Amino acid sequence: xxKLLRFGLLTLAxxxxxxxxxxxxxxxxxxxxxxxxxxxxxxxxxxxxxxxxYRQQDVDQAGEYTGFGGVLVYHGLDASGGDSFYAxxxxxxxxxxSSVLIGVDExxxxxxxxxxxxxxELLNGIGNPVEGPAAQERxxxxxxxxxxxxxxxHVFN
Numbered sequence: 001x002x003k004l005l006r007f008g009l010l011t012l013a014x015x016x017x018x019x020x021x022x023x024x025x026x027x028x029x030x031x032x033x034x035x036x037x038x039x040x041x042x043x044x045x046x047x048x049x050x051x052x053x054y055r056q057q058d059v060d061q062a063g064e065y066t067g068f069g070g071v072l073v074y075h076g077l078d079a080s081g082g083d084s085f086y087a088x089x090x091x092x093x094x095x096x097x098s099s100v101l102i103g104v105d106e107x108x109x110x111x112x113x114x115x116x117x118x119x120x121e122l123l124n125g126i127g128n129p130v131e132g133p134a135a136q137e138r139x140x141x142x143x144x145x146x147x148x149x150x151x152x153x154h155v156f157n
Contacts, residue, residue, distance in 0.1 A: 038151040
């Protein structure tokens with residue numbers, strides 16, 4: 001009985017410590033499904049640090065969905081220094097409103113919320129908050145999956 005109690009207390013302590021480092025998600029789950037063509041309409045994404053926000057009114061194919069606040073697609077760098085495509089919900093997680101969208105700063109490295117001023121890392125595809133109330137509350141950008149096949153990028157959840 002004593003071992004079981006000790007195990008339970010250690011487990012609870014471990015969970016409490018692990019939870020203190022958790023980055024919270026506040027954006028609700030909505031369907032995301034986009035097919036982007038890098039040779040035509042979406043060719044601006046070919047440049048490193050190229051980006052675009054897709055809202056539902058911007059998509060032209062049936063069956064395409066853009067999440068809660070739209071989808072920010074960003075051409076950044078992966079851990080090995082190669083290029084990679086990343087996708088995030090464009091809604092600021094601190095504001096948690098589909099009408100408050102982050103924009104990309106002049107350096108094209110960070111996403112900035114025009115409402116609360118929170119700043120998010122984009123270049124390495126993480127979406128972690130680095131400044132502002134979202135950083136204090138540990139609200140990161142909601143990330144979506146991307147898959148590249150030739151000149152097509154599929155964004156989905």
